[in-house]
Amino acid sequence: MVTILVADDDINILKLLTIYLTEQGYKVLQAKDGSEALEVLKKSTCDLAVVDVMMPFMDGYVLTKEIRKQYDIPVILLTAKNQIEDKELGFQAGTDDYLVKPFEPKELSFRIKALLRRYDYPAAEPILRIGNTTINKMSYEVQIGNQTFLLPLKEFELLYFLMYNPKQVFSREHLIEQIWGLEFQGDERTVDVHIKRLRERFSKVTDDFQIKTVRGVGYSLEVQRT
Structure with a gap:
């Protein structure tokens, strides 16, 4: 089963995405900030991370950089901002995709599937x-x-x-x-x-x-x- 880490300080977003992604057949692990997300990654193997930009203690940009240093998994950044500068920061941090709030959960599902297909090619032969x-x-x-x-x-x-x-x-x-x-x-x-x-x-x-x-x-x- 594909395991997805969702990191967001908004409890309602966490609940919504957990319910939706679980219904889609994914196992979902939650984190309320970047530091907690790194602890989850240390203890559990995740296949993809959905990361909110604005989080306490460690924001999504920093978390994405840390994930890039330590893990080979795709990252989707969630943000309420839609400025090109914010997208630039996200891609410089190493994100694979970018989704602006509010969004349809179905669109997130499409993007998750596309990224999992992209990351599948090296899995069998490192x-x-x-x-x-x-x-x-x-x-x-x-x-x-x-x-x-x-x-x-x-x-x-x-x-x-x-x-x-x-x-x-x-x-x-x-x-x-x-x-x-x-x-x-x-x-x-x-x-x-x-x-x-x-x-x-x-x-x-x-x-x-x-x-x-x-x-x-x-x-x-x-x-x-x-």
Whole structure:
């Protein structure tokens, strides 16, 4: 059963979401602030977190950053604000999605299902190996021979996704959805920038793989034959 952590200092929201999500077949764990939410995560395995921005002791932005440091689960931020600056803070903190109050519980359910699908791809195989290259989803490290690389989060996730699906061509739009999420406010050039950085990091280090541009379509990771 999928377990969802709901962190909100509004008791009514906690009750509403607990009832609704339980009816949807999820197990729900509650927290009334960010500090309590971290304690819940230490004791229980959760598959997704729904986090309110305005909470006492530790707000949703700080909590999201802490979750990102310690756990590989999707996060949805809930807020009463609808300013672009607040969304920017949320995505900088590492949230996967953003939902403005008031909202329909059904919309939250749609977003939860979409994020669980996105996060499902690495679950079965946390460590990938191609030639002398190893990419570890548990430690977020890339090792090539005796060299270890620590990448920025989105670069790592993009490389992992491409390596998990070698020889498949993905459009920029598809990569944005998979790596940055449906609520991403930037444009498709973000993908180009991250691909360029990955090429600069690894093109002179290994021949195990190459990220190729498929003109008019997108990108594909090609594996070197041995």
